[in-house]
Amino acid sequence: MHDAFSDGNILFGGDYNPDQWDKETVKRDMELFKEAGVNTLTLPVFSWTRLEPEEGRYEFEWLDELLDLFEENGLHYFLATPTAAVPAWMVRKYPETALVDISGRRKTFGSRTLFCLNSEKYRERAAEMAERLVDRYGQRKGLAGWHVANEYGHYCYCGECRGKFAQWLKERYGTLSELNRRLNTAFWNRTYTGFDEITVPSELNDDNVCNPALKLCYQRFMTDSTIGCFLNEARILKKGTPELSVFTNMSSNLKSLDQNRLLEHMDVAGWDNYPDPDAPMSFSAMEHDIMRGLRDGQSYYVMEQSPNQQNWQPYNKVKRPGQIRELAYQGLAHGADSSMYFQMRQSVSGVEKFHGALIAHNGRTDTKVFKEMKQLGAELKRLSGVFVKGETKARAGILMDWENWWALENNSGPSRDIDYLKELHHYYSAFYRQNLQVDFIKVTSELSGYRVILAPLLYMMTGELGERLETFVRDGGILISTYLTGYADPDDRCIYGAYPGPLRETFGIWVEETDALFEDEKNRICMTGRLSGENGGAAGGTEAIWRKEYSCDFLCDRIHADKAEILAVYGDDFYKGEPCVTMNRLGKGRAIYLASRPEAAFLDALVLSLMADTGMRPLFPSEGEVEITSRVKNGKESIFIICHDPHGGSVDLGGQSYTDMLTGRILQGKTELSHREVLILSKEQTFSEEPR
Numbered sequence: 058m059h060d061a062f063s064d065g066n067i068l069f070g071g072d073y074n075p076d077q078w079d080k081e082t083v084k085r086d087m088e089l090f091k092e093a094g095v096n097t098l099t100l101p102v103f104s105w106t107r108l109e110p111e112e113g114r115y116e117f118e119w120l121d122e123l124l125d126l127f128e129e130n131g132l133h134y135f136l137a138t139p140t141a142a143v144p145a146w147m148v149r150k151y152p153e154t155a156l157v158d159i160s161g162r163r164k165t166f167g168s169r170t171l172f173c174l175n176s177e178k179y180r181e182r183a184a185e186m187a188e189r190l191v192d193r194y195g196q197r198k199g200l201a202g203w204h205v206a207n208e209y210g211h212y213c214y215c216g217e218c219r220g221k222f223a224q225w226l227k228e229r230y231g232t233l234s235e236l237n238r239r240l241n242t243a244f245w246n247r248t249y250t251g252f253d254e255i256t257v258p259s260e261l262n263d264d265n266v267c268n269p270a271l272k273l274c275y276q277r278f279m280t281d282s283t284i285g286c287f288l289n290e291a292r293i294l295k296k297g298t299p300e301l302s303v304f305t306n307m308s309s310n311l312k313s314l315d316q317n318r319l320l321e322h323m324d325v326a327g328w329d330n331y332p333d334p335d336a337p338m339s340f341s342a343m344e345h346d347i348m349r350g351l352r353d354g355q356s357y358y359v360m361e362q363s364p365n366q367q368n369w370q371p372y373n374k375v376k377r378p379g380q381i382r383e384l385a386y387q388g389l390a391h392g393a394d395s396s397m398y399f400q401m402r403q404s405v406s407g408v409e410k411f412h413g414a415l416i417a418h419n420g421r422t423d424t425k426v427f428k429e430m431k432q433l434g435a436e437l438k439r440l441s442g443v444f445v446k447g448e449t450k451a452r453a454g455i456l457m458d459w460e461n462w463w464a465l466e467n468n469s470g471p472s473r474d475i476d477y478l479k480e481l482h483h484y485y486s487a488f489y490r491q492n493l494q495v496d497f498i499k500v501t502s503e504l505s506g507y508r509v510i511l512a513p514l515l516y517m518m519t520g521e522l523g524e525r526l527e528t529f530v531r532d533g534g535i536l537i538s539t540y541l542t543g544y545a546d547p548d549d550r551c552i553y554g555a556y557p558g559p560l561r562e563t564f565g566i567w568v569e570e571t572d573a574l575f576e577d578e579k580n581r582i583c584m585t586g587r588l589s590g591e592n593g594g595a596a597g598g599t600e601a602i603w604r605k606e607y608s609c610d611f612l613c614d615r616i617h618a619d620k621a622e623i624l625a626v627y628g629d630d631f632y633k634g635e636p637c638v639t640m641n642r643l644g645k646g647r648a649i650y651l652a653s654r655p656e657a658a659f660l661d662a663l664v665l666s667l668m669a670d671t672g673m674r675p676l677f678p679s680e681g682e683v684e685i686t687s688r689v690k691n692g693k694e695s696i697f698i699i700c701h702d703p704h705g706g707s708v709d710l711g712g713q714s715y716t717d718m719l720t721g722r723i724l725q726g727k728t729e730l731s732h733r734e735v736l737i738l739s740k741e742q743t744f745s746e747e748p749r
């Protein structure tokens with residue numbers, strides 16, 4: 058048994074599918090892996106039929122041989138249970154193992170993730186496979202951990218799921234009358250008179266504009282079903298090898314499953330990072346921070362990235378020179394302990410034959426991708442033991458909640474442009490631009506360690522959360538919320554008595570109505586008050602940061618500030634002159650309400666004034682789009698500096714000198730950076746004083 062992290066290695070390697078080619082190729086790959094510095098593989102993700110060609114008959118010898126070969130070559134591996142793609146014989150013998158889609162169509166064999174999460178038969182066969190794998194391989198020295206299935210996230214709408222959903226509702230609500238009351242089924246005569254009448258929210262009822270509360274229940278139920286599916290295998294693997302990590306790789310399409318809940322059952326978060334070629338670097342930075350938040354700040358695995366193009370993008374952009382390193386180090390900078398890739402060798406055919414790989418069809422090592430991966434592999438080897446499992450600390454937190462995400466986007470209204478992740482990114486980016494580290498926190502997280510908490514669009518919330526947020530403010534915190542906050546309870550029942558519901562007193566305002574702006578329509582935020590707190594002026598004239606006017610868009614709450622100070626008013630429309638940004642001083646803290654979505658320049662000024670008030674600051678001043686983060690391990694700080702700016706940038710390291718661990722250079726003062734340049738500076742722990 059091997060804990061791949063016992064020596065602080067950064068895992069480097071990825072998905073490998075050697076059952077698609079011959080032994081000679083596999084042998085050659087061993088040499089190429091050595092050359093590239095690959096230390097860890099993931100397999101056999103999609104090889105169920107090869108392992109169990111017919112029900113109950115297993116063939117493991119081919120895998121035994123491969124694992125021997127990997128171990129001879131000093132490689133570690135995550136063994137995947139191959140349960141994401143079911144064998145043809147299973148669907149032939151047990152058609153109920155194939156899922157029913159949202160249109161009510163039973164899938165036929167032919168693709169992956171087409172299994173029903175609740176199928177007893179599927180679960181029986183998957184459990185048996187897990188049992189065989191752990192019995193046979195649990196004690197092997199190359200085994201680094203267990204990768205269960207692959208990218209869960211699909212839903213099923215079959216009869217078996219329907220029956221279990223009815224049971225799930227019964228457990229949640231107890232009686233039919235309670236269910237009818239809490240889901241307000243009186244609306245449009247959706248009243249159930251028996252649990253056997255429960256329908257799953259699909260296109261067969263209301264063309265998918267079904268009861269949003271029932272849809273929310275189904276989203277929760279599908280998360281529970283997925284957890285059940287994961288545990289069906291994970292429990293067996295854990296029992297056989299308690300010391301090894303058991304997890305799954307999560308899709309970067311995060312919405313469909315409550316990842317916080319899933320992570321309660323996994324030893325480590327593992328995710329697949331596939332940024333769109335035109336996505337801003339702040340978006341992947343945010344997703345990494347979300348991953349770190351799933352287990353309350355613990356490091357996580359990046360299980361997949363592409364070393365080159367992604368075949369499933371409309372236009373398959375190849376990675377630009379230096380981009381592999383840029384993305385890999387961004388992950389490590391935010392808390393990842395691995396840089397794993399899909400895939401090691403390009404498939405000879407199949408839908409992903411044009412997907413990038415360490416070893417392309419040309420099989421050569423004198424390529425851009427191979428050379429850059431080789432450089433990365435060598436660097437990561439040198440960095441082993443330095444920051445793996447290191448922590449990142451932040452003083453600003455963003456509240457993110459999956460149930461809120463679902464409820465918000467299940468709504469019909471108030472705007473078709475509601476996109477929770479995009480909104481989170483809008484606010485996150487303002488912190489990113491100042492290089493302030495941010496934690497993504499849960500509605501259940503301890504809040505007291507933060508100076509600033511942003512809770513954008515917290516549409517669904519409980520009174521209990523409202524009280525905790527208010528205590529956070531009274532104790533000296535700064536809370537910032539927005540339009541679409543405090544509308545509904547966990548059953549999606551709107552709260553009587555004006556929004557923002559449980560936070561009305563905290564913000565000292567109430568919302569009368571919300572105007573939705575057309576896509577290209579704007580209003581204006583006209584500043585009338587001071588946003589800075591007590592220290593604002595003293596901390597260096599923060600007034601100079603502010604313009605007189607900013608634009609805003611998307612939604613405009615018409616609010617009444619019954620207790621709060623008015624900091625800005627609308628500039629246009631019939632609500633011109635009405636409050637648009639307010640601040641309520643409460644106890645030792647402040648609660649700021651943004652009634653409309655401000656342009657980025659407003660948020661920049663807001664963050665600068667928060668910095669002046671709270672002492673939050675970046676590690677170093679910089680120019681251009683330069684990302685600066687840090688991880689601390691055993692009293693040593695590793696500072697990551699990555700230049701994402703096509704025009705280059707610079708960082709001012711001040712009077713102290715630092716060693717760049719990548720090049721051994723000693724650096725001091727203003728340091729110029731070229732596009733995609735990475736520095737990792739080592740610093741004896743003075744961190745922190747105060748986390749940033």
Ligand code: GLA
Pocket residue numbers: 207208329331361363367399409412
């Ligand atoms: C996902 C899957 C992989 C592969 C890659 C391709 O992340 O987990 O099996 O299909 O996408 O980008």
Ligand code: ZN
Pocket residue numbers: 156157173174175176213214215216217218219
């Ligand atoms: Zn089903």
